[in-house]
Amino acid sequence: MATVTIERAQLVEELKKYLSERFFLTDDYRTLPIDESILDLGVESLDFIQVLEDIKEIYHIVIDDDDVLFENFETVNKIADFILQKVINL
Amino acid sequence: MGREVDVINFALDGKIDGLKNNLIGIMSDNAEEIGEYQKQIDARGFEPVIVDPGLENDQIQSLLEERQLSLLLSRNDYLSDKSIPDLMLSKRVDLKPEVTVKRPQILDLDSLPIPDRSLINNSFYLDRIGHGMTKNKISLMTSRGCPFKCIYCHKLWPKNNVIRSAENMFEEVKLYYGFGVRNFVILDDIFNLNVKVSTNFFKLILKHKLDINIQFPNGLRGDILAFDYIDLMIEAGTIEINFALETGSERLQKLIRKNLKLEKLHRNVQYITEKYPHVVLEFNSMVGFPTETEEEAMMTLDFIKSIKWIDFPYIHILKIYPNTEMEHLALENGISKETILKSQHKGYQELSDTLQLSHDFIKKYRTKFFIEYFLRKERLRHVIPRQLRAFTEDELNEKYTTYQSRDLNSLIRFAGIDKDQYTNGKDYKKNIQQLEVIDKKIKAHFPTKKYKKDAMKVLLMDLSTYTSKEAETVKDSYKVVEAPLGLMYLQTYVNKKLPGQVEGKIIKAGVDFDNFADLRKILQEFQPDMVGIRTLSYYRNYLHKVVLLIRQWDFKMPIVLGGPYATSNYESILKDTNIDLVVIGEGELTYLELLEKMIQNNKKLPDDEVLKTIPGIAYFKKQDKKIIQSYSRNLILSEEIYTTI
Ligand code: SF4
Numbered sequence: 139m140a141t142v143t144i145e146r147a148q149l150v151e152e153l154k155k156y157l158s159e160r161f162f163l164t165d166d167y168r169t170l171p172i173d174e175s176i177l178d179l180g181v182e183s184l185d186f187i188q189v190l191e192d193i194k195e196i197y198h199i200v201i202d203d204d205d206v207l208f209e210n211f212e213t214v215n216k217i218a219d220f221i222l223q224k225v226i227n228l
Numbered sequence: 229m230g231r232e233v234d235v236i237n238f239a240l241d242g243k244i245d246g247l248k249n250n251l252i253g254i255m256s257d258n259a260e261e262i263g264e265y266q267k268q269i270d271a272r273g274f275e276p277v278i279v280d281p282g283l284e285n286d287q288i289q290s291l292l293e294e295r296q297l298s299l300l301l302s303r304n305d306y307l308s309d310k311s312i313p314d315l316m317l318s319k320r321v322d323l324k325p326e327v328t329v330k331r332p333q334i335l336d337l338d339s340l341p342i343p344d345r346s347l348i349n350n351s352f353y354l355d356r357i358g359h360g361m362t363k364n365k366i367s368l369m370t371s372r373g374c375p376f377k378c379i380y381c382h383k384l385w386p387k388n389n390v391i392r393s394a395e396n397m398f399e400e401v402k403l404y405y406g407f408g409v410r411n412f413v414i415l416d417d418i419f420n421l422n423v424k425v426s427t428n429f430f431k432l433i434l435k436h437k438l439d440i441n442i443q444f445p446n447g448l449r450g451d452i453l454a455f456d457y458i459d460l461m462i463e464a465g466t467i468e469i470n471f472a473l474e475t476g477s478e479r480l481q482k483l484i485r486k487n488l489k490l491e492k493l494h495r496n497v498q499y500i501t502e503k504y505p506h507v508v509l510e511f512n513s514m515v516g517f518p519t520e521t522e523e524e525a526m527m528t529l530d531f532i533k534s535i536k537w538i539d540f541p542y543i544h545i546l547k548i549y550p551n552t553e554m555e556h557l558a559l560e561n562g563i564s565k566e567t568i569l570k571s572q573h574k575g576y577q578e579l580s581d582t583l584q585l586s587h588d589f590i591k592k593y594r595t596k597f598f599i600e601y602f603l604r605k606e607r608l609r610h611v612i613p614r615q616l617r618a619f620t621e622d623e624l625n626e627k628y629t630t631y632q633s634r635d636l637n638s639l640i641r642f643a644g645i646d647k648d649q650y651t652n653g654k655d656y657k658k659n660i661q662q663l664e665v666i667d668k669k670i671k672a673h674f675p676t677k678k679y680k681k682d683a684m685k686v687l688l689m690d691l692s693t694y695t696s697k698e699a700e701t702v703k704d705s706y707k708v709v710e711a712p713l714g715l716m717y718l719q720t721y722v723n724k725k726l727p728g729q730v731e732g733k734i735i736k737a738g739v740d741f742d743n744f745a746d747l748r749k750i751l752q753e754f755q756p757d758m759v760g761i762r763t764l765s766y767y768r769n770y771l772h773k774v775v776l777l778i779r780q781w782d783f784k785m786p787i788v789l790g791g792p793y794a795t796s797n798y799e800s801i802l803k804d805t806n807i808d809l810v811v812i813g814e815g816e817l818t819y820l821e822l823l824e825k826m827i828q829n830n831k832k833l834p835d836d837e838v839l840k841t842i843p844g845i846a847y848f849k850k851q852d853k854k855i856i857q858s859y860s861r862n863l864i865l866s867e868e869i870y871t872t873i
Pocket of ligand 1: 372375376377378381382383415418
């Protein structure tokens, strides 16, 4: 079940860890910038299918076609906002 | 270090007299390798000159000039982004090759015999998808020449578009239909240009009730289609169409002189998607034209997004080929020649420095396209079930792997499609015969080739695919393999005109040989009197490496180049002194005439006096070639020496 009370700071850390490890972005996930485009950090366009699937699964959220806008997934912070908004609307 | 002694010995073998000084160039940034070579070079009283492979082509050339190096050893992979002809020939030589009068275009394509497919390893090609999406298919070329003026195009072929008669095309289709083939791929760029002939072709298919699939993977001109033409082509069996949009901006359409009527194209595509949703649509577009703005790039994306749905939309990075009007436009807009040359080895998906739009923008642009259109579940749920009806899972998988490095199942999972409902290519017109049977029938149909004892032997090589190792070296994952139709045309024509006099063996990289050692074996066993090679500009470095190796293996027969790369770049190609002659443009008549003259000359290349009478070729006159050779450097692929010795 989704954790409606999810903490933003904790979520950002989780996302940093997930992205770093899943796509080998950095050795120390804590150093991953949260406002830089994840494309610039090393995530490829084609990796987005994985990002979308994993986020859906980890946070038990439904991602509609109309949610799949690059702007929603561009940075760690934006992904966090997107997830929080989805969780709140659950 | 015995092996390294061999390398230096080999490099010097027979070349000492030709060296201008006691310098040996070593292209390497590997300290261990340099150290090993250095010892061996020192031991022989020579001096090594280390050439950093990270330097620009121009810088390397200058270094080679400055030190007057006449021997350079390099590993294969260091040469992948270098211009080999420029490394081989000193800049100081400014000789131009002889170019004979233009060969007139073949106006009657029906006069060319239907290509003899028994000349190739058919079962391999039948079992793979090529440009079209189906396996077990026969690819056809039906027209030549193009009247359009797109500035990114090499415009290699005549402006006059000629097409085979509808009856002649139909005869070829009927032949293979009789063998059990049901999938036909028409490789032309603009099959629909001649509306009358192409209409008649579709009508013949319908009249004779041939139940076939037809694919147009290389493009139809989408703005000149009429609804009744679309109805007819689809009724005749068309299941796949590729449209070349290139750009959604009217200004850029004019600038690149594609001049597509975007509204008409849109209307036609919309018509197909609504009325014939089973037809698989491909769309080619490009980004990165000189002067293109971000807004204009977005127009292309918006055009694609406005169509529900395109099965395989492509966004390529513009590749600027030398000697095209696009190159002029790029130069005028501040893109340097060096940058253009450096980008030649890049794939259509790789970011290159010729782009004026920022790399960040392009990355975002492609990601937007990928996630907001390609990955849209509504789209996937619409197109994949239809594709599964028309194609086998196996074919689709291959297509998706080449297209987006994605396997079909990951997309099916992502979109939540119930695959079992659709699989097995329900509407798929399977060939009614097994591959082996089709292959046998093809072999039985075409006359067995009997050659005279002293027949001339020609090895025709298609280098428009990489061997596995080379693909790894240059990081190329493009897996599409088409049968070498052009080479079949050449050899079939010669077999008809000079029966028994020329034994032509056709091979293709990645198919008939998958490493250099195997290629060497083929050459040793076949012992050709001439090697003819055809490739595309994209594979230029690979071609020059193969030619280097053929000489490194000490084969001395003439090497002749033809096809798109040869036609557009013959001047620079001939700087590679290992190449003797280039055939420009359409090959059949020139190839025939060249062979006739060689046969008369004891299977050797004829003298300049004779060569100059053959239309459509370029070569260096003997005396110029001597000068060139004296300014030419020996380039040696070091790691291939082990397969050489
Ligand atoms: S790109 Fe195609 S349509 Fe344009 S000029 Fe070249 S061959 Fe003709």
